[in-house]
Amino acid sequence: SSKQYDYLIIGAGLFGSVFAHEASKRGKTCLIIDKRAHSGGNIHCENVEGINVHKYGAHIFHTNDKSIWDYVNSFVEFNRYTNSPVAVYKDELYNLPFNMNTFYQLWNVRTPEEAKAKIQSQIDEENISEPANLEEQALNLVGRDIYEKLIKGYTEKQWGRSATELPAFIIKRLPVRFTYDNNYFNDKYQGIPIGGYNKLTEGLVAGIEIKLNVDFFKDREYWEGIADNVVFTGNIDQYYGYQFGYLEYRSLNFEHQTLDTENYQGNAVVNYNEREVPYTRIIEHKHFEFGAQPKTVITKEFPQEWTLDKEPYYPINDTRNTEVFKKYKALADQEDKVIFGGRLAEYKYYDMHQIIGSALKTVKDVFND
Ligand code: UDP
Structure with missing residues (x-):
């Protein structure tokens, strides 16, 4: 050399x-x-x-x-941490990813058959044949209730524009799972x-x-x-x-806080899915490692427009x-x-x-x- x-x-x-x-x-x-x-x-x-x-x-x-x-x-x-985020929409709380727990919380249905029928009837109501944007794509995949409560606000905050202006390809698929399984990942x-x-x-x-x-x-x-x-x-x-x-790029602004409390939200990841809350989620870091420290650290995640000086x-x-x-x-x-x-x-x-x-x-x- x-x-x-x-x-x-x-x-x-x-x-x-x-x-x-x-x-x-x-x-x-x-x-x-x-x-x-x-x-x-x-x-x-x-x-x-x-x-x-x-x-x-x-x-x-x-x-x-x-x-x-x-x-x-x-x-x-x-x-053995398993990601099982929960989503807050107004005063309601839902399990993610979209699974039987979520469907029970949304519609009080308990069987996969009932859940499938409910989703299909909502998809049919929209009657979209060729989705032209993200909103139509989502409606076509999961119907109006899931879209409005759990997708629309989160996605619009994350990308900084309306779901009707976002391309459909961002969500080619939205996994729905007809078991009571809150594990976010399939791996x-x-x-x-x-x-x-x-x-x-x-x-x-x-x-x-x-x-x-x-x-x-x-x-x-x-x-x-x-x-x-x-x-x-x-x-x-x-x-x-x-x-x-x-x-x-899209950028993010992280607001870290140390709190004098042992357990702030009971989960590592809590999403905030309504448009009016400016952050998309709050992370409570200790739960990634089952921490028992007397204090806790949380991070609010604010999506923001990217400029050269931002990450x-x-x-x-x-x-x-x-x-x-x-x-x-x-x-x-x-x-x-x-x-x-x-x-x-x-x-x-x-x-x-x-x-x-x-x-x-x-x-x-x-x-x-
Ligand atoms: N998403 C959503 N609702 C949620 C979480 C995610 O609609 O509660 C959609 C949204 O369109 C987002 C995409 O899934 O842009 C990926 O989000 P996620 O937060 O999982 O990505 P990460 O930043 O964790 O890689």
Whole structure:
């Protein structure tokens, strides 16, 4: 190797950390840089009153892939947390995802047959043949009651526009489950790292050189000269100087509060589904780890319009942004010393297990093993 490092990894999130771990396991020298003051990207947790606080939004690990489950468990043991959010609509409370408990709460029906008939009759009443927007799509899938109480307000808050202006493709399907099962995910494996996500991300980068508070773009030439290869996990449009325009996102504002109470809401995730409440959900972090601390930390999640100074969370994969991304992707495909990976570089809303899968696949391709 001609330069100081084999790999410069820009961004210490899951993609960069998994790549760095695997590359250094194969004898490659790696340097990770990150503009934040901590590693771990958006799964980073901060310990407050003995509670692991998910500072960049709640992260619940789930996967169907045993090899990915075994991979994360080789760094930290996972607990048996099962996500079963509840939804508040005005003074009513519903179980999620939409299941027999929800249908009982909505209509006082107790059998799958009654629930199916109720939903079908509401779908028939709408008589929509070709859904032209998200509202019509939802009505066509679950009918008016579920749409108005549990989908409309939440979705409009999250995306900052009316459901009739949102494209139908955002909700191709809305799972309805005709069993009394409040488990939000369908995956075989699910849990939270015992002791928090930092154990996972710190385990991945253990023994690897890492420089924090470093902005690649402030001294690009220097950093590009330091390694033979680059793994870039930041915004792909910024990498290419925004030459085809900005890729747009939805952002979030998290309001964290420490409360002098042991148990605030009795569940890790409570959604607020009416439009009039400005936040979409309240997270009570201790319940991810069955915490028994005397205090509690809650986080209200306010969706907000994204601007360059805000954290980019949800890519807006509409026609315009998809076209812009394609142009950047074409440039990226021509690089032979730069690998682009992760949510921001691939402009794709990835779950954690998908990021790990994608990083491991990249490793396999790069190192031919
Ligand atoms: N959603 C909804 N009601 C809910 C929760 C979710 O209608 O109570 C829909 C909504 O359209 C939202 C999408 O599901 O945009 C994904 O939401 P979720 O909060 O599950 O995504 P996350 O941010 O957790 O990945």
